[in-house]
Amino acid sequence: MRSRLKKAGCYIIIIVLLPYIVTVFLSGPLVETGAPAADALTVKAVKGEEEATLPLSDYCIGRMAREIPADYEEEALQCQAVLVRTSVCRAMGEGGSQVTLEDEYWTEEEMRREWGGRYGRYRRKMEAAWEDTEGQVIVYGDSPANTPFTRLTNGSTRDGKEVLGSEDFPYLKIRDCPLDIESEEQLQTVVLDDMDAEVTASDTAGYVTQVRVGQETVNGEAFRQTYGLASSCFILQKYEGKLRVTTRGVGHGLGLSQYTANEMAKEGKDAAQILQYFFEGTQIREVAQIVTNSGAAE
Known part of the structure; x- marks a missing residue:
C-alpha cells in the first residue's frame, strides 16, 4: 500500500508540474523572452554550505558547465544535457517538487571566471545543447533511468x-x-x-x-x-x-564516458547513438510521454 501511495504521489506531482515541465523544464529558455512561464519553475539546490533558489534552466545549464568540457563536440554536450535532465526528473519523481538538488553547479559568475573570454561562445554551446534536446530524458520501462557518467x-x-x-x-x-x-x-x-x-x-x-x-x-x-x-x-x-x-x-x-562520447561524436555518431551505446536497453522519451504512460498504467 505504501508503495502504491508513493507512486500515486509522484504521479500527482508530475501532473501538477506538467504545464511548467513542457514549457520550461524541457526547453528552458536561457535568455529573457518576456514569457513569465520561463521563470515560473524554480528549484532548490545546494551551493557550498547553503541552499539557493534559482530557475531550473539556470541550474541545469550550471550543471552542464561544471560537468563537461565546453570545447567538446555538440553531440557530446547534447548527451550531457539529456543526462542532466534525466537526473533532475528522477530526483523530482522520488522527492517531489520541494526536493533539494545536491549535484554541484556553476553560477554565471563562476562560468565567466572559468571561461574568461570564451564565456559567450561556451555559454551559447551549452544553451544550444539544452534546447536541441528539448524534453528528452532516458527511461528504462516507464521511469527515468539511473544515468551516471565519468x-x-x-x-x-x-x-x-x-x-x-x-x-x-x-x-x-x-x-x-x-x-x-x-x-x-x-x-x-x-x-x-x-x-x-x-x-x-x-x-x-x-x-x-x-x-x-x-x-x-x-x-x-x-x-x-x-x-x-x-x-x-x-x-x-x-x-x-x-x-x-x-x-x-x-x-x-x-556509465557514460564523456571522453569516448566526444570521440564518437567526432566520428559522426549522434547523441541518441552514443547514449544507446552506454545505456543499452533504455529509450529516449519526452517527459510528457512518461506522464501519459504512467496514467495508462494506473
Whole structure:
C-alpha cells in the first residue's frame, strides 16, 4: 500500500508540474523572452554550505558547465544535457517538487571566471545543447533511468551490478572505451605519506572495490575521495619511504564516458547513438510521454 501511495504521489506531482515541465523544464529558455512561464519553475539546490533558489534552466545549464568540457563536440554536450535532465526528473519523481538538488553547479559568475573570454561562445554551446534536446530524458520501462557518467575510463566502463550491488540497473554494463586509453589524462601519479595499505579486491573492469588500511577495510571509491585520487582504478606501490599511487582514467568509471562520447561524436555518431551505446536497453522519451504512460498504467 505504501508503495502504491508513493507512486500515486509522484504521479500527482508530475501532473501538477506538467504545464511548467513542457514549457520550461524541457526547453528552458536561457535568455529573457518576456514569457513569465520561463521563470515560473524554480528549484532548490545546494551551493557550498547553503541552499539557493534559482530557475531550473539556470541550474541545469550550471550543471552542464561544471560537468563537461565546453570545447567538446555538440553531440557530446547534447548527451550531457539529456543526462542532466534525466537526473533532475528522477530526483523530482522520488522527492517531489520541494526536493533539494545536491549535484554541484556553476553560477554565471563562476562560468565567466572559468571561461574568461570564451564565456559567450561556451555559454551559447551549452544553451544550444539544452534546447536541441528539448524534453528528452532516458527511461528504462516507464521511469527515468539511473544515468551516471565519468570523465574518462581505464579503457572500459564498469558493471552496474558489481558497483551498486543491485540488479535494478541492467543497462549499466561494461562497455569498451579503447580511445580513453589514448587520453593524456589516462595515467596519473600521486605520492602520499607512507601507510600500511594494500588493494584487496577489484571488480571485473579493474576498479578497486576494497583497500586494507591498517586493520580496517575501506571502499575503493571512499579511498579515492579521501586522498583526492583522479580515479578509483589505481595501484599502490612503496616508493622511497612514501606510497606512490598510479591511477588510470578520471572518475568512478560507471556509465557514460564523456571522453569516448566526444570521440564518437567526432566520428559522426549522434547523441541518441552514443547514449544507446552506454545505456543499452533504455529509450529516449519526452517527459510528457512518461506522464501519459504512467496514467495508462494506473
